[in-house]
Each structure stands twice: as structure tokens, then as C-alpha cells.
């Protein structure tokens with residue numbers, strides 16, 4: 001239902017009070033009930049039926065939350081292997097939307113949604129925005145990419161459900177973003193953190209002081225790793241509170257985890273997900289407080305529930321209670337990845353995608369280096385690649401080749417890297433496994 005917030009008591013701290021303030025015992029009882037429902041529902045998917053058969057497992061074997069560990073993990077590769085619709089647990093005619101994740105080679109991953117999935121997803125986002133003090137009289141500007149990026153429609157639907165006037169500004173065009181902020185009295189923005197520093201730079205050039213010339217008071221920042229220092233810097237630059245937002249397309253999109261006003265970790269919504277942290281090598285659970293890989297099980301998804309999905313994000317449990325009155329688990333900001341995926345400007349990229357494109361150019365040798373930097377408050381990628389043969393005397397040919405490589409890379413990775421062609425043998429030769437990526441942004445801290 002759209003505009004649900006306007007009928008609510010604005011002074012209530014919670015959007016779903018009954019659920020948000022549940023005790024641990026109540027959360028776990030609800031999780032078991034929903035896990036059993038989800039597992040039964042998964043048997044409508046050819047993929048999970050086969051997985052359970054192979055593991056000698058039946059839905060009735062799941063009698064406690066600990067029994068979850070009997071279920072095999074689901075991976076991104078499983079999603080690729082069943083592309084496009086092999087994971088569906090409902091007939092396609094019941095699905096009303098799909099999203100497809102960036103950062104894959106070969107087949108992308110496809111996530112299906114029913115109307116109910118979209119509504120529940122919007123509820124999670126609305127819950128988060130209400131939690132940090134936004135109300136229907138706020139004006140919410142979404143500077144995320146729309147289209148397949150779930151940050152676009154995900155925040156759009158959530159902010160509308162909460163009842164705010166919503167400005168679907170989408171990514172880019174900073175001058176227009178600033179005009180909207182001023183003209184529409186924007187009080188809250190969702191954006192990737194690296195973009196907000198760029199936006200401030202443009203504000204400075206335009207002589208706009210966010211403290212005096214805007215009504216901004218809340219940022220939802222996420223979709224890419226960032227440090228506590230980056231958050232503080234953004235808060236000070238704008239005089240705005242910035243809350244960390246975690247999500248991923250496979251789970252729905254943004255909405256999965258969000259900080260409350262205490263800013264002491266992300267509350268992951270345990271009525272929607274079961275959270276496990278496992279050792280990425282042994283796949284055994286790690287104790288609270290220890291860093292491991294985040295594994296998530298969906299509890300409410302209709303179109304495409306996922307059991308024990310390996311997110312590859314590294315983090316840890318901080319606690320299971322909070323002064324805000326919510327006992328939903330608190331998870332630390334992301335500390336790294338257990339694979340080689342990079343997230344730049346909110347876009348997911350694997351080095352192999354870049355390699356695949358470079359290999360299509362016969363003029364290039366096989367050695368390349370990807371460097372990620374923050375330059376003048378804009379995040380950038382530079383791809384240095386060795387030329388098979390030097391032809392630096394033919395300047396035009398060099399420029400044309402550089403442009404062609406840049407265009408081909410942009411089509412593949414959805415953002416524009418700087419490309420530098422260098423003589424063969426000039427990039428560092430690594431012993432053993434080649435070092436292909438140097439990340440100078442220091443986002444994982």
C-alpha cells in the first residue's frame with residue numbers, strides 16, 4: 001500500500017512496532033515458523049528440490065533453527081547456472097518484476113519478484129527510513145542509479161510507502177541534483193557515499209553551503225563499502241546525519257540492514273532473514289564478534305527464496321540488543337570480501353570482466369593493472385595495460401585504441417575507467433598469483 005505513513009503516529013519510533021521490538025525469544029520463534037514455510041515453499045523450485053534430494057534432506061527435517069545447518073549453501077554460481085528462471089519457486093505468471101545484478105561474467109544473476117515481494121521489500125526500506133527519524137513531511141531525493149540497480153526502485157518504493165514526497169533524481173548530473181535539493185526543500189538523500197563527496201565539491205564551486213542553503217538533515221549511504229572516517233567526513237561536510245544502508249540484489253536490494261539512530265552497527269531484519277557468519281574456508285559458524293562471511297536465508301520471499309546464500313561479504317556480529325529497543329542482530333560495517341569483487345561508484349565489478357574485454361584487443365599484451373583511487377573527491381578506476389608492440393610514434397592510432405578500449409570497458413562494467421597503454425614489460429611482474437588490483441581508497445577499515 002502506498003503512503004502508509006500518513007495514517008501513523010509520527011511520534012512512534014517504530015514503523016512496525018510489534019516486529020521491531022520483539023524479544024529474542026519471539027524473533028527466534030517467528031524465524032523457525034517462517035524458515036519451515038520457506039523450505040516447504042522452496043520445494044516448488046526445481047533447483048531446491050534437486051538440492052534437497054542430493055543432500056538426502058526433507059523439509060520435515062528442519063525442526064529447529066540449528067537444523068538450518070543441514071541445508072547446503074546457495075552460491076552466485078548457482079544463480080548463474082540456473083539463469084534466467086531456474087530458481088523460481090512460483091510460476092512466472094505470478095512474477096511482476098526482475099532485477100539483474102551488475103558484476104558478473106557470462107550470465108548475469110536474475111532475481112524475480114512477485115507483487116508481495118515488492119511490497120515486503122518496500123516495507124523494509126520504509127521501516128529503515130522511519131527508524132532514523134524521517135516522516136511523511138520529509139522530502140526524499142534518491143540519487144541512486146535506477147533501472148536494474150535495486151537502489152533506484154528499492155528506495156523509491158520504500159520512501160513512497162513511508163509517505164514522503166519522493167524525488168527520483170537518479171545518478172549523476174550534480175548541478176540538477178543541487179537545484180532539486182534547493183527548490184524542493186529536500187531533507188533526505190540516498191546516495192553512495194563516494195558520490196556525496198563529489199556532490200559537496202560541486203556545491204562548493206557553485207557557492208552553495210549545505211548548512212545554510214539547504215534543509216538536508218538525513219543521508220542514507222550504502223551500496224558500497226566505506227569507513228567510519230568517511231562517514232564522519234560526510235556528516236561534517238554537510239552537517240547531516242549519515243546512516244549506513246546494506247543490501248544486495250539477491251536478497252531484494254536495499255533494506256536488508258540499516259543503522260538506527262545509535263549508529264552502532266546495522267540492524268539486520270530477522271523477521272525477513274536468518275543471519276549466519278561463517279568461516280569462508282571451513283564454512284563453520286564463527287562466534288559473535290569474529291569476522292567471517294555473511295550468509296543469509298530469506299524468510300518471506302515468494303518468487304525466489306534463497307537458502308543459506310553466501311554473500312561473500314566479510315563482517316561480524318556486534319550484538320543482539322540495542323538502546324533503541326530493537327533486538328534484531330547488529331552487524332558491523334562490511335570489512336572486505338571473500339572473493340575479488342570490487343564495488344566502485346556503487347557498481348560491482350570483477351577483474352575477470354576487465355580481463356575478458358582487454359583480451360579482445362590483439363594490440364594488447366596480457367599484463368594489466370587496475371588501480372582504484374579517490375581523486376579530487378571522485379572515485380576512479382585506472383586500467384593500465386601493456387601494448388604487445390610499441391607504436392607510440394602513431395599518436396592518432398594510440399588515442400583511437402585507448403578510446404575503443406574505454407568504450408568497450410564501459411559497456412561491460414557500467415562506468416568509465418581511465419585507460420593507459422604502456423610498453424610491454426613496464427608493469428610489475430608478480431611472482432605466483434598476479435596482483436591485478438590495487439585499491440588505494442581504503443574503504444574497508
Ligand code: COA
Nearest residue numbers: 144145149150151171172173174192195223345346415416
Ligand atoms: N552515484 C550518482 N552519481 C554519480 C556516481 C554515483 N555513484 N558516480 C558518479 N556520479 C556522477 C558524477 O558526479 C557525474 O556527474 P557530474 O559531473 O554532474 O557531477 C556523472 O555521474 C558521471 O560521472 P562519471 O564519473 O563520468 O561517470 P561514469 O561513466 O564512470 O559512470 C555512473 C558513473 C554514475 C553512471 C555509474 O557509476 C552509476 O550508475 N552509479 C550508480 C550506481 C548505483 O546507484 N548503485 C546503487 C546500487 S543499489
Ligand code: AMP
Nearest residue numbers: 101222223224225245246247248249334
Ligand atoms: P548489489 O547486488 O548490486 O546491490 O550489490 C550488493 C553488494 O554491494 C553487497 O554484497 C556488498 O558487497 C556491497 N554493499 C552493499 N551495501 C553495502 C554497504 N552498506 N557497505 C559495504 N558494502 C555494501
Ligand code: ZN
Nearest residue numbers: 260322324326
Ligand atoms: Zn538500534
